[in-house]
Amino acid sequence: xxxxxxxxxxxxxxxxxxxxxxxxxxxxxxxxxxxxxxxxxxxxxxxxxxxxxxxxxxxxxxxxxxxxxxxxxxxxxxxxxxxxxxxxxxxxxxxxxxxxxxxxxxxxxxxxxxxxxxxxxxxxxxxxxxxxxxxxxxxxxxxxxxxxxxxxxxxxxxxxxxxxxxxxxxxxxxxxxxxxxxxxxxxxxxxxxxxxxxxxxxxxxxxxxxxxxxxxxxxxxxxxxxxxxxxxxxxxxxxxxxxxxxxxxxxxxxxxxxxxxxxxxxxxxxxxxxxxxxxxxxxxx
Amino acid sequence: xxxxxxxxxxxxxxxxxxxxxxxxxxxxxxxxxxxxxxxxxxxxxxxxxxxxxxxxxxxxxxxxxxxxxxxxxxxxxxxxxxxxxxxxxxxxxxxxxxxxxxxxxxxxxxxxxxxxxxxxxxxxxxxxxxxxxxxxxxxxxxxxxxxxxxxxxxxxxxxxxxxxxxxxxxxxxxxxxxxxxxxxxxxxxxxxxxxxxxxxxxxxxxxxxxxxxxxxxxxxxxxxxxxxxxxxxxxxxxxxxxxxxxxxxxxxxxxxxxxxxxxxxxxxxxxx
Numbered sequence: 001x002x003x004x005x006x007x008x009x010x011x012x013x014x015x016x017x018x019x020x021x022x023x024x025x026x027x028x029x030x031x032x033x034x035x036x037x038x039x040x041x042x043x044x045x046x047x048x049x050x051x052x053x054x055x056x057x058x059x060x061x062x063x064x065x066x067x068x069x070x071x072x073x074x075x076x077x078x079x080x081x082x083x084x085x086x087x088x089x090x091x092x093x094x095x096x097x098x099x100x101x102x103x104x105x106x107x108x109x110x111x112x113x114x115x116x117x118x119x120x121x122x123x124x125x126x127x128x129x130x131x132x133x134x135x136x137x138x139x140x141x142x143x144x145x146x147x148x149x150x151x152x153x154x155x156x157x158x159x160x161x162x163x164x165x166x167x168x169x170x171x172x173x174x175x176x177x178x179x180x181x182x183x184x185x186x187x188x189x190x191x192x193x194x195x196x197x198x199x200x201x202x203x204x205x206x207x208x209x210x211x212x213x214x215x216x217x218x219x220x221x222x223x224x225x226x227x228x229x230x231x232x233x234x235x236x237x238x239x240x241x242x243x244x245x246x247x248x249x250x251x252x253x254x255x256x257x258x259x260x261x262x263x264x265x266x267x268x269x270x271x272x273x274x275x276x277x278x279x280x281x282x283x284x285x
Numbered sequence: 286x287x288x289x290x291x292x293x294x295x296x297x298x299x300x301x302x303x304x305x306x307x308x309x310x311x312x313x314x315x316x317x318x319x320x321x322x323x324x325x326x327x328x329x330x331x332x333x334x335x336x337x338x339x340x341x342x343x344x345x346x347x348x349x350x351x352x353x354x355x356x357x358x359x360x361x362x363x364x365x366x367x368x369x370x371x372x373x374x375x376x377x378x379x380x381x382x383x384x385x386x387x388x389x390x391x392x393x394x395x396x397x398x399x400x401x402x403x404x405x406x407x408x409x410x411x412x413x414x415x416x417x418x419x420x421x422x423x424x425x426x427x428x429x430x431x432x433x434x435x436x437x438x439x440x441x442x443x444x445x446x447x448x449x450x451x452x453x454x455x456x457x458x459x460x461x462x463x464x465x466x467x468x469x470x471x472x473x474x475x476x477x478x479x480x481x482x483x484x485x486x487x488x489x490x491x492x493x494x495x496x497x498x499x500x501x502x503x504x505x506x507x508x509x510x511x512x513x514x515x516x517x518x519x520x521x522x523x524x525x526x527x528x529x530x531x532x533x534x535x536x537x538x539x540x541x542x543x544x545x546x547x548x549x550x551x552x553x554x555x556x557x
Contacts, residue, residue: 049466056469063476067485074348074490075339141469201320205327212331216338221330 031127032135036103039138050140057144058151061094064211065152079215080239086213087156088238092167093210095149096174096234101142104134107179110186110268111199120277130183130268158242169250170241174210174234177257181206181230183264190271210234230256299394304406311410321411322418325368329422332360332485344427349489354427355516356487361419362439362512363484369412370450371404374471377458386552397545401451408447438514438523445530449507450478452537459541462548483509503533 043050065087072083100107113119113133122132153167185202189195209231217225217232225232233253240249311318340346340353351359377400380386389396424430432439457474461467479485481495482504488496499505510526 052466053469056473060469060472060476063473063480067480070480070486070491070495071339073492074486078335078338197316197320201324204324208328208331212335216331216334218334221334 028128028131032103032131035132035135036138039105039136043138043140050143053141054144054147057141058148059144061090061145061148065090078213081213081215084156085238085243087152088242089213089235090211091149091152091157092170092174092237092242093149093207093234094145095153095171097178097207097210098142098144098146098149098175099171100175100178101139102146103138104179105137105139105142106134108182108186108199108203109137110183111189111196114186114189114271114275115194115196117277119275123275123277129272130265134179134183163242166242166245170237173253173257174237176261177230177233177253178206178210180257180260180264184260184267187264187267187271190267190274205229206231215239226252226256230260233257296394296398300398300402303394303399303402307403307406308410311407318411318414321368322414325364325415325418326422329357329361329364329419332364333357333422333426336360349487350517351487351489357427358423358430358432359487359512359516360485361423362416362515363508365412365415365419366443366446366450366508366511367478367484368415369408369447370454371407371411373400373404373451373454374458374461374467376400377455378461378467381461381552390549396549397455397541400455401448404451404454405447408451409444412443412447432515433518434520435515435518438518439511442511442514442523442526442530445527445534446507446511449503449530449533449537452534452541453478453503453507455541456537456544459544459548462552478504478507481505482507483513487513489513503537506530506533 068086068090069083072078072086076082106113110133119129119133122129122136125132149171153164157163157167182199182203186199188199206229209225209229212235214222214225214232214235222232225235233249233256236249237253240246241253336353336356340348340356342353344353346352377386380389386396389399392399420430453474454471457467457470460470481488481491481499481502483499488499488505488509491499499509506526506529510530514523514526
């Protein structure tokens with residue numbers, strides 16, 4: 001039981017906490033919007049280059065789909081997967097990777113930023129460090145990936161309202177999972193020194209795994225795909241989320257994204273406490 | 286020795302020295318090498334899973350002349366060749382952007398020749414290591430190879446294949462003299478090699494109309510020829526492929542020289 005004064009005091013603190021949280025969330029959002037605006041303006045400075053790079057990435061993805069088209073012409077179904085499923089797999093993977101890289105283009109460069117001493121620049125600014133690092137770069141080529149994902153949805157996806165909502169959910173989970181895994185892996189640079197090469201290879205492997213049907217893997221490989229290297233939660237989406245909605249799979253994908261997200265933030269914060277500047281002169285890139 | 290003979294000997298000695306330095310550089314970055322090998326192991330593992338699923342695990346089944354074992358070894362060879370090629374495009378692009386090219390152009394050796402020598406030394410060295418790594422995974426998953434003269438076909442055609450890969454990359458990379466950003470074009474070229482070059486899928490498994498198109502393109506000479514001949518050796522086909530490779534090398538060399546000569550006239554290096 002509490003006294004009235006305690007209640008009033010508790011309620012005031014709660015209000016302050018809420019207002020503070022609201023204020024900081026609003027400030028973070030305003031900061032993000034400004035970052036994105038500046039990044040876009042910077043990319044638009046070289047408009048032709050932007051269009052060329054994004055266009056080439058779009059074409060690049062299409063050539064991969066051309067391979068799958070040839071493959072499924074020879075083998076019409078592999079472990080229940082058909083060409084349409086692989087198209088949606090590429091749509092989700094490229095689209096999710098695309099939006100994450102456009103808005104938070106540094107998510108797979110954390111190891112390189114930490115190892116090269118570029119983190120000092122972000123530490124000196126009065127903004128949340130991780131958010132600042134992530135949003136300070138926009139990947140131009142990834143715009144092509146995102147557009148590709150959307151085009152593939154219109155070509156092979158379920159265009160009903162339910163289908164569109166599930167596709168958006170898939171894009172959201174895929175992008176967040178890409179970021180969460182790479183922030184966690186990149187934060188290893190705080191603890192093991194120069195892990196740039198290792199982080200880059202992990203990124204390549206994770207990215208590659210999200211573009212092959214999860215159905216081809218068996219046993220231990222499948223177990224890894226849904227635990228330590230959770231690419232399976234992206235590569236199974238065409239079946240578990242879009243084709244035959246499986247609530248258990250959807251819950252697992254969201255849970256794993258949250259788990260890796262929390263681990264990534266936790267590791268980054270823990271690493272930040274160990275970080276020692278190399279006094280390198282660097283500029284925000 | 287006449288003056289012309291002396292010049293050729295001097296050029297050959299310079300290119301040999303560049304090749305030697307490149308190999309020594311490769312030996313200095315062992316971690317980088319190890320990481321690339323890990324990726325090769327991983328991607329081959331994925332391919333083994335994919336093709337085992339496609340063949341329903343039936344090792345006696347033959348599709349377009351390929352058994353599962355032949356497909357896996359074929360992919361080990363194409364992957365070893367693909368991953369052997371160093372990133373020529375980014376190197377030339379960086380030289381143009383940073384102005385380092387001014388230093389390279391003033392040296393008493395051919396700019397394209399320098400890159401060719403460095404590329405070949407690095408690619409052949411990497412190919413040997415990747416072939417060993419790729420063979421390990423192919424051997425452990427589908428069994429020992431029994432290709433006989435196919436090994437000779439693989440090694441002889443690989444020399445020309447790496448040269449064709451260099452020339453294709455060089456044509457795109459030298460466009461940096463005009464547009465600076467060549468990565469996108471390089472990406473597309475690379476993916477064309479992956480698909481219609483036969484890296485992911487032997488050309489024999491493609492539809493007939495596409496096989497006819499591939500026959501008129503240089504990409505098959507960079508990957509399909511050595512890997513296909515290794516698993517299906519036939520003397521007549523091997524000789525024909527050597528001839529086709531030589532033709533493409535001549536044609537693409539002419540294209541590279543033409544692009545270089547035009548590009549270098551356009552180049553302005555500011556500062557430095």
